[in-house]
Amino acid sequence: MKNKPYDKLMRISNRLYNDGLEKAKVRDLSGAAESLRRSLLYNKCNTEARNLLGLVYYEQGEAVSALTEWVISRNLDNYENDADYFLERIQDDPEELENINAAVRKYNLGLEAARLGNIDTAVIQLKKAVGIYPHYVRAMKLLGLLYIRQEEFQKAKKVLVEARAIDHTDTEVLRYLAEVEKNLIPETVKTGLFQTQTPAETEFDEEMGIDHSRKGLFSFFFNDEKPNMLLFMNLIVGVLIGIAVVYYLIVPSKEAQIREEYSASRVDYSSELSAKTAAISQQEKEITSLRKQVDELKSQLNGITYDTIEIAVGDETFSAFFDAWNAYNELRSKEYSDDELMKLSMDLWTLDLKGIQSKYAQDILKKMRDDIYPVAAKLVYKRGKDRLDEGNIQEAIEYLRAAADFDPESDVALYYLGKALEEDGQYNDAIYCYRHMLTVSPRSTLRDYVPQRLEECEAALDALKNSESEETEGDTQGQE
Amino acid sequence: MIDFDEEVSRFEMSQETDSVEENILKTEIKDLADLLDQFTGGYQYEE
Numbered sequence: 001m002k003n004k005p006y007d008k009l010m011r012i013s014n015r016l017y018n019d020g021l022e023k024a025k026v027r028d029l030s031g032a033a034e035s036l037r038r039s040l041l042y043n044k045c046n047t048e049a050r051n052l053l054g055l056v057y058y059e060q061g062e063a064v065s066a067l068t069e070w071v072i073s074r075n076l077d078n079y080e081n082d083a084d085y086f087l088e089r090i091q092d093d094p095e096e097l098e099n100i101n102a103a104v105r106k107y108n109l110g111l112e113a114a115r116l117g118n119i120d121t122a123v124i125q126l127k128k129a130v131g132i133y134p135h136y137v138r139a140m141k142l143l144g145l146l147y148i149r150q151e152e153f154q155k156a157k158k159v160l161v162e163a164r165a166i167d168h169t170d171t172e173v174l175r176y177l178a179e180v181e182k183n184l185i186p187e188t189v190k191t192g193l194f195q196t197q198t199p200a201e202t203e204f205d206e207e208m209g210i211d212h213s214r215k216g217l218f219s220f221f222f223n224d225e226k227p228n229m230l231l232f233m234n235l236i237v238g239v240l241i242g243i244a245v246v247y248y249l250i251v252p253s254k255e256a257q258i259r260e261e262y263s264a265s266r267v268d269y270s271s272e273l274s275a276k277t278a279a280i281s282q283q284e285k286e287i288t289s290l291r292k293q294v295d296e297l298k299s300q301l302n303g304i305t306y307d308t309i310e311i312a313v314g315d316e317t318f319s320a321f322f323d324a325w326n327a328y329n330e331l332r333s334k335e336y337s338d339d340e341l342m343k344l345s346m347d348l349w350t351l352d353l354k355g356i357q358s359k360y361a362q363d364i365l366k367k368m369r370d371d372i373y374p375v376a377a378k379l380v381y382k383r384g385k386d387r388l389d390e391g392n393i394q395e396a397i398e399y400l401r402a403a404a405d406f407d408p409e410s411d412v413a414l415y416y417l418g419k420a421l422e423e424d425g426q427y428n429d430a431i432y433c434y435r436h437m438l439t440v441s442p443r444s445t446l447r448d449y450v451p452q453r454l455e456e457c458e459a460a461l462d463a464l465k466n467s468e469s470e471e472t473e474g475d476t477q478g479q480e
Numbered sequence: 481m482i483d484f485d486e487e488v489s490r491f492e493m494s495q496e497t498d499s500v501e502e503n504i505l506k507t508e509i510k511d512l513a514d515l516l517d518q519f520t521g522g523y524q525y526e527e
Binding site for chain 2: 107172
């Protein structure tokens with residue numbers, strides 16, 4: 001048995017559900033929600049309608065309403081209910097639930113601020129809410145309204161268009177958009193080489209997914225819009241004329257200018273080259289002249305080497321002088337031994353300064369002696385003393401005499417020279433050395449020995465005199 | 481011309497997700513069938 005009133009309620013509910021479904025498919029969310037609510041008014045157990053209403057709410061950003069519908073749906077019919085699936089998906093993603101709650105809090109703060117007239121604060125909060133939950137139509141609507149209040153119509157339009165993309169038939173969104181369009185100055189937007197669009201056309205293209213920048217060459221050349229083709233042809237003709245002008249007018253004058261610059265620079269380089277060549281030939285002449293001078297000087301030098309110096313120095317001392325000079329220079333340039341130093345000093349000492357006629361050579365000899373004598377004085381004295389101790393009197397005299405010359409204030413050299421001379425029987429010279437020692441070095445430790453030495457020398461001289469006088473008398477008597 | 485204050489006054493505070501239960505309790509889950517029941521005494525229909 002059929003119950004006609006209840007059947008009718010069912011049918012109406014189902015019809016309204018179908019209506020809501022059709023609207024939801026074309027994103028008429030507001031209309032869909034209205035139909036579905038009415039469907040449930042006729043039959044609260046229409047699970048499909050309730051679940052779809054929850055989905056519509058969720059798409060509009062009304063998560064609490066959506067969850068409410070799904071929970072009720074599940075409670076009314078828990079057998080293979082799609083609400084289970086929806087609720088599980090939401091509950092399995094706690095981050096999304098937290099985002100929804102955060103967005104709701106921002107929205108509430110924004111609404112509170114807007115009610116109190118703090119538009120800037122409200123805008124900040126609502127922007128955050130929309131940023132967290134981009135489907136939050138309610139927050140987008142309020143943000144659009146605040147932008148309109150601030151007369152930021154472009155921003156308002158942007159956010160309201162986004163809201164309209166979610167719900168095409170939200171009456172408040174459409175009303176706000178109409179207000180925005182009234183206040184916006186229509187602008188043409190360039191969409192191609194010669195094509196422009198009004199904002200409304202651009203918006204339509206955006207919604208329909210038309211991208212003018214992706215037009216291919218085929219569509220560009222065979223476009224039905226004839227004026228654009230004409231403009232394109234004009235542009236090509238203009239470019240060709242420009243190329244022709246450049247080729248026939250500018251290029252020749254530029255070429256002539258380059259040629260002139262090249263010629264001028266070539267002349268400059270030629271003159272510079274000539275000047276350089278002249279300078280080089282002049283320098284070559286100078287080099288030749290200088291070489292001649294060098295050769296002449298060399299020949300002169302070769303001619304004067306030995307003869308001139310022989311004349312200047314003198315025949316006898318020639319070899320000795322140059323040997324000493326070479327040895328001196330050699331010692332200056334290397335590590336030398338005591339023997340080498342002593343030999344050079346003795347060579348210099350034996351050189352006769354009077355035999356050297358050249359003043360220049362004399363100066364050289366003096367310089368060598370001044371350098372060598374102070375260094376060699378002690379060595380020569382020691383050699384002389386050694387010879388004296390050995391009993392080699394003649395060599396002792398030679399070395400000690402040299403030592404006394406090297407260091408004229410050396411008391412030891414004078415004293416032992418005196419002693420060597422005394423032993424050699426040269427008493428007068430010995431006396432001179434002793435006395436000279438006392439003169440140049442009166443505080444010498446050897447001074448105490450000098451009186452005895454002098455006494456002995458004088459005694460020896462007296463003895464010599466006596467023996468000579470006796471010999472003379474003997475000879476006289478013999479002759480007589 | 482939009483009256484800003486009036487428009488703002490139409491907006492309502494949103495609820496966070498923990499208020500779903502409270503929202504359910506507030507929701508009056510009734511349909512015309514329930515009204516009809518009141519008149520018919522809970523007559524069950526057949527499909």
